[in-house]
Amino acid sequence: MNPFDTMESGNARSASSDLPIDLQVQSRLVDIGRLVSLPNTTFRLLNLLMSENTSAKDLQQVMEQDPGLTAKVISLSNSSIYSVRNPVSTIDRAITIIGFKELEIIALGIGLTETFDLRKVPPGFDGRALWLHSLAVSWIGRELAVATGAADPGEAMIGGLLHELGLIILVSKFPIHFNQLLDLINSGQTLQDAETALSLRHEIIGYHLARNWGLPKVFQEVILYHHFPQSSPVNTKLTSIISLADNLAHRSGYGIGIESVSIDLPNILGILDLKIDKLQQLIKDILTAIPKVEQMWTQLLNGSKPAQKAGGRLSTKFS
Ligand SMILES: [Fe+2]
Ligand SMILES: [Fe+2]
Structure with missing residues (x-):
């Protein structure tokens, strides 16, 4: 049984409210490896x-x-x-x-x-969009890795699929806490501010789960730093690829409604030694490929007719 789900949120917070934020998160995550x-x-x-x-x-x-x-x-x-x-x-x-x-x-x-069954998620959140986002970042990440030679394509593919592991577990396993986040977001806070207020940063939660599972350190690092790739200590290039793929997925209609992704594009292009015109060509290729991945995914999950194409709105222009 999930101890977070049975705990009054007020009790859960007061029990650890004197601890620094990171330790509060860790105290809540101690059982994740055993639960999942x-x-x-x-x-x-x-x-x-x-x-x-x-x-x-x-x-x-x-x-x-x-x-x-x-x-x-x-x-x-x-x-x-x-x-x-x-x-x-x-x-x-x-x-x-x-x-x-x-x-x-x-x-x-x-x-x-x-x-993680994201079909049973709290009302007000689109679980399917979170999976499609993860698949899109996985696909785009691999294409960026192949095009730049800056990281292993297989690692980029897995890193993309897992980068929002913390959000995935929050949504699917901790609905009480996720609803608290949604309440703060609906009152006008950003995801990051809401997560900080509740000591539930999704990057840290995902990192702890990846570590408990014994996933390779490279993925732990991608998950922890996917919003701050410049801080990624060892795998800066791979984390930058995932961060750029994350941004492109959001811009192409494969985002998550509650999260906005801004990046320091010139800095990331410099890290990856990627020219803007090459990136724009890559975006065209991505636009062709991702709707097919979405079709396959929908068919596999539902065993039904694929949904109409949802993506394809990505501009190749950066402003
Ligand atoms: Fe994220
Ligand atoms: Fe993401």
């Missing part, structure tokens, strides 16, 4: 995606151990998105049809949704 665990398949997928030499065969072998995931992926490959002539019945053919790159992100995302 990732499915085995998801851990194995994480490891696969971190390896440069992962093949379609490797992906197939991991996915086939998870019958639920296998069924979803085969169903997706038979959906109207792909218009296959002969019904698909095996994972290896599904990988060929859907695409290896797309399936890596989607499979990992599906694993995470088994742990």
